[in-house]
Every structure is written in structure tokens, then in C-alpha cells.
């Protein structure tokens with residue numbers, strides 16, 4: 669049986685679905701038969717993705733409880749939400765911790781941590797109300813384990829996402845809700861495009877990756893679909909690297 673055949677009619681909410689990894693996940697979920705709600709701060713982008721894949725596009729600010737409640741209600745209006753993919757995220761620039769403004773730290777924290785918390789809370793409660801379980805997949809980062817100079821603020825948020833993943837998995841297991849995360853290394857998306865265009869930065873990244881390639885969103889979606897499917901029914905609380913071996917920390 670293929671994980672691609674398992675989503676017929678299931679409602680899946682994908683945050684950050686206007687671009688990058690979220691858009692790729694939304695596209696493949698829709699191709700697998702899910703009814704996908706594409707939710708993003710970029711409302712026009714969310715609607716454009718949704719129109720392309722035959723889903724529902726909604727504007728969502730994951731930092732705002734009212735906005736989260738509205739997006740979750742829109743998704744639940746299509747039927748019980750079975751899948752949530754928390755892909756909305758920001759990096760918020762780069763800078764050494766000793767000079768990083770508190771405002772920069774807080775801004776990233778609000779989206780990546782508070783946002784993941786708020787959407788997880790709202791969707792988990794909707795899943796519990798319906799009583800048929802579900803699956804949540806968070807998009808973390810290899811940076812949670814492997815620091816890079818200048819990205820400490822961002823990496824701290826992803827370490828927090830890993831902790832939220834484990835706590836939520838523990839608390840939601842009794843309701844048949846599984847919570848897992850993937851931890852990508854660098855992926856070619858709008859998020860990284862500027863940095864990847866710099867040949868020196870690109871070479872430095874590649875040197876850390878045993879498989880010596882920068883991922884594309886397509887390299888991640890199969891694992892997200894597996895984690896969200898019933899074939900992963902005994903898997904919860906895991907944070908799985910998809911990083912070409914970067915987190916091994918070895919040298920070539």
C-alpha cells in the first residue's frame with residue numbers, strides 16, 4: 669500500500685503553504701487525495717497555491733489566536749481535520765547573539781514557537797472534539813542540534829519546536845493523535861535563496877553535508893506524508909533528520 673493512497677477525502681491543514689516546503693507538502697497531499705487547507709500570512713499566495721492544487725486558501729497569522737481559530741474553523745468546516753503540518757516559519761535575519769536585538773529574537777520566537785504552539789493547540793482540540801485522532805508534523809531544523817554562527821536565535825526556536833513535539837506527542841497519545849517532526853538541513857526555498865546565491869556560503873553549507881547536495885522541498889515530502897499517514901501509526905515524538913547526513917557532524 670502506498671502512503672499516497674491514504675488521504676482520500678481527509679482534511680489536511682498546512683501552515684506556511686504559500687511557499688517553499690509548505691507548498692510542496694500541500695501539493696503532494698492534494699495529489700494523494702486530501703482536502704488541503706493552505707494557510708499563510710501571505711493570503712494571496714495561500715489562495716494561489718490552493719487554486720493550483722484544488723484546495724482552500726486562507727490567510728493566517730500563526731501569532732494571532734483569533735486568526736488561528738478562524739483558520740482552524742475553516743478547515744473543520746470541510747470535515748474532521750486529520751492532518752496538520754506546521755511549516756510556517758521565519759529566520760529573521762542573522763546576527764551574533766551578543767548584539768542581536770531582543771526584538772529580532774522575539775519576532776522569530778513568536779512565529780516559530782508561539783505560532784506552532786497556538787496552531788497545535790487549536791487543531792489538537794478540534795481533533796479531540798471529533799474523536800477520531802490525527803497526525804501533526806512539525807518542520808524543525810538541523811540547526812536545533814548543530815549551531816551555526818549568527819543563527820542562534822533561529823536555532824533556539826527549533827530546539828523549542830523539538831521539545832513541543834515531544835511534549836505534545838506525550839500528551840496527545842491517549843487521543844490517538846501522533847506528533848512528529850522532520851529536521852531538514854538547508855533546503856532551496858525562498859527562505860534560503862539569498863544565502864544560497866552566494867557561492868561562498870553555498871560551498872560552506874555543502875562542505876558540512878556528507879551527501880554533498882542542497883535539498884529541494886521534494887526531498888522532504890515523502891517523509892512528511894509517511895509521518896502523517898496511518899502507516900506511521902506506531903511513531904510519535906520523533907524528530908527525524910532529513911539533512912544529507914549533516915547532523916552526523918563528521919568531516920569528509
Ligand SMILES: NC(=O)c1ccc[n+]([C@@H]2O[C@H](COP(=O)([O-])OP(=O)(O)OC[C@H]3O[C@@H](n4cnc5c(N)ncnc54)[C@H](O)[C@@H]3O)[C@@H](O)[C@H]2O)c1
Pocket residue numbers: 683684685686687688689690707708709710728729730731754755756757758759779783807808809810851852853854855856857858859860
Ligand atoms: N529552507 C530551509 O533551508 C529550511 C531548513 C530547515 C527548516 N526549515 C523550516 O521549514 C519551514 C518552511 O520554510 P521554507 O523554507 O518553506 O520557507 P518559506 O519562506 O518558503 O515559507 C515559509 C512560509 O511561512 C509563512 N509565514 C511566515 N510567517 C507567518 C505567520 N506569522 N503566519 C503564517 N504564515 C507565516 C511565509 O509567508 C511563507 O510562505 C520553516 O519553519 C523553516 O524554519 C527551512
